[in-house]
Amino acid sequence: MINLHIKDHTPIPLNRDGLDVVLHAICGRSGLNPSGARLIKFTNNAVFELAQEPIVVRIxxxxxxxxxxxxxxxxxxxxxxxxxxxxxxxxxxxxPIEAHGHLATIWHSVPATGIAATASDLGRILRRFHSLPPPATPLPRWRPLRPIRQRIAETDILPKSDRLFLESxxxxxxxxxxxxxxSIPPGPIHGDSFIGNLIPGPTGPVICDFDSAAYGPREWDLTPTAVGKLRFAYAGNVHEELAEAYGTDVTDWPGFPVLRQLRELQLVTSVLxxxxxxxxxxxxxRHRLTTFKSGDVEAVWTPYR
Structure with a gap:
């Protein structure tokens, strides 16, 4: 096994120039070629797809x-x-690989050449995920507000009134x-399960993004699609399709309004x-924060690009 856990504790900003420096350091240490790499996403993680081989780097x-x-x-x-x-x-x-104070992981790229993933696919994958025996290394307990509070504490862009609202x-x-x-027994959960975290691979959809995996309520894994229908105006009957494939409609559960607010708070603070x-x-x-703060439950949000 190649030992690539090389430490460099000099942090640099993850602006566009900083990302290039970090990516080149990671690729240099792993024998990969960063030439032509494409930044495909930059929200919680900066995700690069390499041009020279089917590999993805997540920073x-x-x-x-x-x-x-x-x-x-x-x-x-x-x-x-x-x-x-x-x-x-x-x-x-x-x-992971450490470069300039930042951590990265390296993954096989999944070519998105298959049939577009559906909510039914997500429901089936979640049902299978929830049937797995727990991992040998126990997952952390589901504490969804801990990272939200940490994100609020990390940022210096919030006016005092917004900070106080979010903390409250x-x-x-x-x-x-x-x-x-x-109503469902707890166990391992994905933690951020929505259709956007399915890649339509050539042999069928695969699930990605395990940042929020935990031991917790299975209802939470059914909440993002339900909230997505309400907030993002998803076309079609995506929530109903997921509920049918999984076997449970989370919106029928009395606790759903609480998890809806929690999911929306998460979506407001995720990029702080x-x-x-x-x-x-x-x-x-800003649109998400303003409408969430005012209690406008009809406002339509759009995905971060």
């Missing part, structure tokens, strides 16, 4: 995300062991979650740590 975009990297690696290996349709780490590389909403939801009575370095996200973030 954690904040301290909150860096803290999750060891868990992400463990979950990926656990899913591979059980033959789950999931993204695969590059083998024979000791991960965290306190409110923390109390409400304690009182929930779940990277707004300085990726200001193109600001208009949509």
């Amino acid at each position: 954690a975009g904040s301290q909150t995300v860096r803290d999750r990297v060891p868990k992400i690696i463990a979950v990926a290996k656990w899913l591979t062991t059980h033959g789950m349709p999931s993204v695969q780490l590059l083998p024979n590389v000791k991960q 909403k965290c306190d409110e939801l923390e109390g409400a979650i304690v009182d929930l009575r779940y 740590p990277v707004l300085h370095d990726n200001p193109s996200l600001t208009p949509q973030w």
Whole structure:
């Protein structure tokens, strides 16, 4: 196994120039060629697709995300062991890789050449995920408000009134979650399960993005698609399709309104740590915050680009 866990604790900003420096350091240490690499996403992680070979490099975009990297690696290996349709780490590389104070993981690229993934696919994959035996290394307990509070604390862009509102909403939801009575037994969950985290591979969809994996309520994995229908005006009957494939409609459960607010708070705060370095996200973030703060449950949000 190649030992690529090389440390360089000199942090540099993850703006476009900084990302190129970090990517080149990672590729240089792993024998990969960064020439022509394409930045395909930069929200919580900066995700590059290499041009010279079918490999994806994920660079954690904040301290909150860096803290999750060891868990992400463990979950990926656990899913591979059980033959789950999931993204695969590059083998024979000791991960994560550290460069200029940032952590990165390297993955096999899944060519999105298959039939577009559906909510039914997600429902079937989640049902299979929830049937797996727990991993040998226990998953952390589901504590969804901890990373939200950390993101709020990390940012310096929030006016005092917005910060106080978000902190107060965290306190409110923390109390409400304690009182929930779940209808499905708890266990391993993906934690951020929506259609956007399925890649339509050539042999069928595979699931990705294990940043939020935890031991917790299965209802949480059914919530993103339900909230997506309400907030993002998804076309078709995506929520109904997922509910039918999985076998449970989470919106029929009395606790759903609490999880809806929690999911929306998560969607409002998810990009706070990277707004300085990726200001193109600001208009949509501001729209989400303003409508969430005012209680406008009819406002339509759009995905971050």
